[in-house]
Amino acid sequence: xxxxxxxxxxxxxxxxxxxxxxxxxxxxxxxxxxxxxxxxxxxxxxxxxxxxxxxxxxxxxxxxxxxxxxxxxxxxxxxxxxxxxxxxxxxxxxxxxxxxxxxxxxxxxxxxxxxxxxxxxxxxxxxxxxxxxxxxxxxxxxxxxxxxxxxxxxxxxxxxxxxxxxxxxxxxxxxxxxxxxxxxxxxxxxxxxxxxxxxxxxxxxxxxxxxxxxxxxxxxxxxxxxxxxxxxxxxxxxxxxxxxxxxxxxxxxxxxxxxxxxxxxxxxxxxxxxxxxxxxxxxxxxxxxxxxxxxxxxxxxxxxxxxxxxxxxxxxxxxxxxxx
Numbered sequence: 001x002x003x004x005x006x007x008x009x010x011x012x013x014x015x016x017x018x019x020x021x022x023x024x025x026x027x028x029x030x031x032x033x034x035x036x037x038x039x040x041x042x043x044x045x046x047x048x049x050x051x052x053x054x055x056x057x058x059x060x061x062x063x064x065x066x067x068x069x070x071x072x073x074x075x076x077x078x079x080x081x082x083x084x085x086x087x088x089x090x091x092x093x094x095x096x097x098x099x100x101x102x103x104x105x106x107x108x109x110x111x112x113x114x115x116x117x118x119x120x121x122x123x124x125x126x127x128x129x130x131x132x133x134x135x136x137x138x139x140x141x142x143x144x145x146x147x148x149x150x151x152x153x154x155x156x157x158x159x160x161x162x163x164x165x166x167x168x169x170x171x172x173x174x175x176x177x178x179x180x181x182x183x184x185x186x187x188x189x190x191x192x193x194x195x196x197x198x199x200x201x202x203x204x205x206x207x208x209x210x211x212x213x214x215x216x217x218x219x220x221x222x223x224x225x226x227x228x229x230x231x232x233x234x235x236x237x238x239x240x241x242x243x244x245x246x247x248x249x250x251x252x253x254x255x256x257x258x259x260x261x262x263x264x265x266x267x268x269x270x271x272x273x274x275x276x277x278x279x280x281x282x283x284x285x286x287x288x289x290x291x292x293x294x295x296x297x298x299x300x301x302x303x304x305x306x307x308x309x310x311x312x313x314x315x316x317x318x319x320x321x322x323x324x
Contacts, residue, residue, distance in 0.1 A: 002041065002142060002169045007050030010036030013193030015050070019171065023164040023185030026173045026195075029284055033193045034146060034173040035074045041144050041171060042071040054169070055141045065141065067095040070134025072145040076126040078119040084129060085114040091133055099136060108132040108153075127151055135159060142169040149179050157183055177207055177281040189291060196291050204256065204279035207287045212236065213256035214280030217249040217263055221272035225249060228266035234258045250280065 002019040011033035028034040039045045040052050043059025043066040052058055059065045081087035088101035105114050110132060113121060121129070131151055134143055143163050148156045164170040164185065173190075174180055180187055181203050188198050199206040204213070219225050226240045226249055239250040253259035256279060267274050 001053070001055070002171070003051065003053040004040070005051040007040060007047045007052060009033075009040050009045060009047035009050075011193050012036045012040070012047070015190070015194055017188065017195050019169055019186070021164065021167045021169050023160060023170045023172070023183065025180050025183050025185045025187045026171060026190050027175070027177060027180045027187060027284070027287070028173060028190035029175050029288075030074075031192075032190045034175070034190065037190065038071065038073055038144050038146050038171075038173060041142065042066065042069050042073075044071075068137060068139065068141040070137050070140050070143040070145075072127055072130045072134055072148075072151070074146040075123060076130045078117075078121065078126060081118055083115050084110075084118050084121065087118050088129065088133065092136070095137070097136065097138070104132060104136055105129070108135075124150070124152060128153060131156075140168045142171065144171045144173075146173045147176075147179075148172050148174070148183070149176075175284055177203065177284060177287060181281055189287065191288055191291055202279065204281055208282035208289070211282050211286050212252050212254060213259055214282075215251045215256070215259055215263060216276075216278045216280050217251055218247050218275040218277075219249070219267065219272045220247060220275065221270065222247050222249055224270040225263075225267055225272040228270050228272075229262065232262045232266060234262040247275070 002017070004015050004017045007015045011031060013033070015033065015037065026034065026037065040047050041054065041059070043062070046060045052060065054065055054069060057065045059069060079087035079090070081090060085101045085105060088104060092099050092101060102111065102114050105111050108128070108131070110128060113125060118126065128151055131145070131153060134145070140163065143160065145160070148160065160170050160172060160183070170185070172183055172185075174183070186198070187203070189196050217225070222240060222242070226238060229235050229249070229251060230238050235251055235253050237252045251259050251263060253262065260277065263274070263277060
């Protein structure tokens with residue numbers, strides 16, 4: 001189990017989280033503390049305040065635990081070694097692993113950089129080496145990766161799922177709602193350094209409750225369908241970039257079901273073949289605004305409930321005084 005209790009470090013401001021084996025996705029902007037979260041889970045830093053436990057142990061104070069945590073940071077430093085293969089060899093030795101570093105790099109399509117100094121690798125390539133090292137841990141406790149899809153590695157989501165299914169605590173951090181949706185797993189929002197809520201499904205409705213629904217529609221007759229939809233009363237707005245995305249429309253309305261029916265109805269009317277229809281996801285700033293609105297509504301409800309309770313007590317007190 002992964003446990004964080006009241007963690008303050010960098011942008012983290014009292015972050016508390018409990019996560020079990022499986023795929024856990026953290027949706028957060030960089031300013032919310034995603035990079036700091038990866039560092040404290042991986043045991044690279046001791047938080048200013050709070051508790052961090054991976055498998056019941058503080059990773060910052062246990063080299064054995066750190067050796068069983070695969071970690072891919074947002075910005076991997078260049079390891080001080082003469083070659084990438086030498087850097088990998090040193091890491092494997094620290095873990096007590098006897099793998100051949102050149103073979104490991106080749107297995108991940110990185111054989112061509114084995115003799116290059118780590119300092120000559122760009123950020124993505126250094127992160128790909130870190131990913132290869134993370135996957136090489138034989139019995140991992142946790143796998144922590146920042147923006148997995150930015151690695152540009154085929155099958156990254158599948159590899160994460162396999163480890164989650166095998167009992168590893170997998171934590172993926174991303175600022176993209178679409179990437180979070182594609183990853184699946186258990187989603188939690190990190191907002192301004194605190195974990196604030198776990199949206200349900202479907203994400204298109206639960207990430208930003210109350211936001212306008214959006215459909216991405218691909219068709220070979222975009223012009224005809226756009227002309228029909230623009231006058232439909234169930235459609236509030238329509239975006240169509242004929243030059244850049246000539247076959248894709250973005251349709252917005254108050255409810256997903258209503259605009260879906262509007263698209264189907266109008267496509268049939270103008271004989272526009274539908275290639276795909278996909279519910280759009282809100283942008284991260286919309287998600288954060290919705291979270292703030294939910295917290296404000298909860299606060300207002302609590303204030304009203306407290307006031308009503310106070311009035312009830314006063315009324316009971318007056319009744320008691322009359323009876324006496």
